[in-house]
Amino acid sequence: xxRQTLFSTVHTYSLLMNLKNFVCNIGEDAELLMSLYDPDQxxxxxxxxxxxxxxxxxxxxxxxxxNLPALFTDLSSSDLMRPxxxxxxxxxxxGSMELKEGxxxxxxxxxxxxxxxxxxxxxxxxxxxxxxxxxFIPFQQIAMETYIRQRQLIMSPLIPSRVIxxxxxxxxxxxxxxxxxxxxxxxxxxxxxxxxxxxxxxxxRKDYPxxxxxxxxxxxxxxxxxxxxxxxxxxxxxxTLLQGEFDRGKKKTPKxxxxxxxxxxxxxxxxxxxxxPGAGYDGITEYKSxxxxxxxxxxxxxxxxxxxPIEDVCRCHLRVMFRHRxxxxxxxxxxxxxxxxxxxxxxxxxxxxxDGRHELIVYKVDVKKAEDAKVYxxxxxxxxxxxxxxxxxxxxxxxxxxxxxxxxxxxxxxxxCSTKLxxxxxxxxxxxxxxxxxxxxxxxx
Numbered sequence: 001x002x003r004q005t006l007f008s009t010v011h012t013y014s015l016l017m018n019l020k021n022f023v024c025n026i027g028e029d030a031e032l033l034m035s036l037y038d039p040d041q042x043x044x045x046x047x048x049x050x051x052x053x054x055x056x057x058x059x060x061x062x063x064x065x066x067n068l069p070a071l072f073t074d075l076s077s078s079d080l081m082r083p084x085x086x087x088x089x090x091x092x093x094x095g096s097m098e099l100k101e102g103x104x105x106x107x108x109x110x111x112x113x114x115x116x117x118x119x120x121x122x123x124x125x126x127x128x129x130x131x132x133x134x135x136f137i138p139f140q141q142i143a144m145e146t147y148i149r150q151r152q153l154i155m156s157p158l159i160p161s162r163v164i165x166x167x168x169x170x171x172x173x174x175x176x177x178x179x180x181x182x183x184x185x186x187x188x189x190x191x192x193x194x195x196x197x198x199x200x201x202x203x204x205r206k207d208y209p210x211x212x213x214x215x216x217x218x219x220x221x222x223x224x225x226x227x228x229x230x231x232x233x234x235x236x237x238x239x240t241l242l243q244g245e246f247d248r249g250k251k252k253t254p255k256x257x258x259x260x261x262x263x264x265x266x267x268x269x270x271x272x273x274x275x276x277p278g279a280g281y282d283g284i285t286e287y288k289s290x291x292x293x294x295x296x297x298x299x300x301x302x303x304x305x306x307x308x309p310i311e312d313v314c315r316c317h318l319r320v321m322f323r324h325r326x327x328x329x330x331x332x333x334x335x336x337x338x339x340x341x342x343x344x345x346x347x348x349x350x351x352x353x354x355d356g357r358h359e360l361i362v363y364k365v366d367v368k369k370a371e372d373a374k375v376y377x378x379x380x381x382x383x384x385x386x387x388x389x390x391x392x393x394x395x396x397x398x399x400x401x402x403x404x405x406x407x408x409x410x411x412x413x414x415x416x417c418s419t420k421l422x423x424x425x426x427x428x429x430x431x432x433x434x435x436x437x438x439x440x441x442x443x444x445x
Contacts, residue, residue: 010198012225013075015124016131016211017087019051019068020191024139026113028055028095032190033278035219036072036079036120037088039178045079046072047238047305049219050278055095064215070279071212073201074221080124080196086178089116089137089190090170092290097256097327106332109258109325110290114141115174116190123194131195131211138185140177142168169299170290200225200232217280222303222415235310236417237345239318241289241300242357244410246322249338254296255324259289259410260337263306265315268373276305283307291325306345310420313352317344317377320360320410339406340365343381343414355415359383362408370403379403 015036022032032051035044049070052060059065079085093113096105118137122128168176177183195211197204205212222238241259248254262285263271273283292298308316322339326332341360345353360382369375379401380386386397399405 011076011227012073012200012203013077013080014197014199014201014204015072015075015120016195016197016204016208016216017049017070017072018193019070020066020134020193022051022053022057022190024057024091024114024188026053026055026057026093027099028093029053029060030113031092031094031110033090033092034070035088036075037086037117037174038082039084039086039175040082042175044222044303045075045085046219046221047276048278048303049217050280052281067215068217068280069212069215070217070219071197071201071204072219072221073204074223074225076226078226079221082124083121084119085121085124086174087118087120087137087192087194088174090174091115091139097291097293097325104329106325106327106329110288112142112170112173112290112292114139115170115177116140117174117177118192119178120194123196126196129196131193134191134193137190137192138183139189140173140183140185141188142170142173169292169301171301172299219279220305220417223417228419232419234417234419235307235313235421237306237308237353238303238415238417239306240303240413240415241320242411242413243297243299243301244322244362245297245408246339247407248296251324253294255338256291256293256326257295257298258291258323258325259300260321260323261287261289261304262319262321263308263316264319264373265312266317266373266377268371271308271312271316274306274308276307308345310418313421314346314350317342317373317381318412319373320412321365322362322408322410337365339363339408339410340370340376341381341410342376343412344377352416352418352421353414355413357411357413360410360412361386362406362410363403364406376403 030053032053033048035048036046037044051068054060059068091114093111094108096107097109116137116139118135197208199207201218239261244257246255246257261275263274265271270285272285275287276283277287287304289300289302320341321337323337324335326335339362341362343353343358343360347353361380363370363376365371380389390397
């Protein structure tokens with residue numbers, strides 16, 4: 001009864017999670033990206049909470065040892081009453097291409113390492129409420145490709161292999177783990193506490209100061225709460241690197257593609273610290289993707305938040321560079337980007353970039369003009385633009401223009417969560433402070 005009363009009287013909720021420990025033998029630096037996920041809709045509900053772990057098995061911010069709190073905010077009753085809700089964690093290893101020692105190997109590469117998933121439906125539905133209980137979330141490591149090939153040689157081809165490979169997208173891995181519920185964790189995993197709190201961020205800070213303080217990372221919902229309260233100002237653009245297909249060129253094997261995302265103005269100047277890979281850390285100027293080893297059609301599904309002042313949106317665009325990364329340091333240093341794509345955050349007609357998928361044109365970068373914003377901004381950014389232009393003019397798009405087009409393809413998705421900008425390009429009026437506002441849009445990727 002208490003739960004029903006709570007859900008009928010409160011419109012917005014927050015889920016407090018505290019990461020107490022991460023037990024895993026990696027031997028290199030790691031990133032933990034934690035978010036709320038609906039497996040039935042294959043939909044991320046929140047942005048990422050980012051935790052950086054060092055090679056010694058300790059959080060990089062050592063003062064937060066055994067205490068890494070995050071508050072997932074803006075959750076509506078409909079979010080919490082979903083049939084299933086999971087807390088998912090993607091673990092990225094940051095180091096060499098393969099777990100080998102030696103100075104000759106390229107370092108600082110982001111490589112997929114494993115996942116951990118926990119069903120938090122009962123917590124969301126208010127059935128369990130014990131903030132002191134530590135939940136163990138088992139860690140599922142993904143196998144190195146070399147190990148899988150050995151297993152497939154040893155095992156009969158008639159027996160389907162149940163080993164999860166390193167080149168499977170991490171999102172596909174945790175969907176498998178959710179479906180099978182079997183994890184050979186060997187005692188490795190995460191320890192967390194969870195508590196559902198009624199209210200938005202301001203309310204929770206007021207009512208629960210002993211739970212939420214300055215050290216708590218604020219993890220926003222990818223979308224709006226059911227009711228937008230006065231003073232809730234947002235101008236966030238979520239960008240998801242989806243997938244691509246890349247020609248191997250003269251190489252015998254597919255490339256190890258790294259995607260480099262940055263934000264630039266119309267003169268090509270980078271916008272400093274505009275990209276947020278996860279709550280808990282400051283913005284960065286350049287985001288580098290995970291690298292899948294020798295995969296022709298990599299699927300990244302990596303989401304970052306782009307935050308820039310409202311008045312600068314009309315002048316800015318996203319730039320995406322593609323680079324092959326070699327495991328040998330000497331070779332890697334000579335690798336230059338092989339492709340470039342871009343997309344404007346505001347369209348030519350003054351409307352913001354539509355939510356959803358965008359298939360970008362990948363241009364060659366072996367010509368000097370390829371990285372000159374004043375040149376490439378005159379070109380079409382997406383294949384949808386090309387189709388539109390061809391319909392209007394009746395002329396075919398030239399693939400070998402000022403900057404030639406590659407055979408490669410790349411898709412990203414965007415979702416704008418702004419209390420100022422709308423999808424029709426107008427600026428939202430200041431809300432009437434006497435009544436709460438319902439959002440005009442609440443779209444998802």
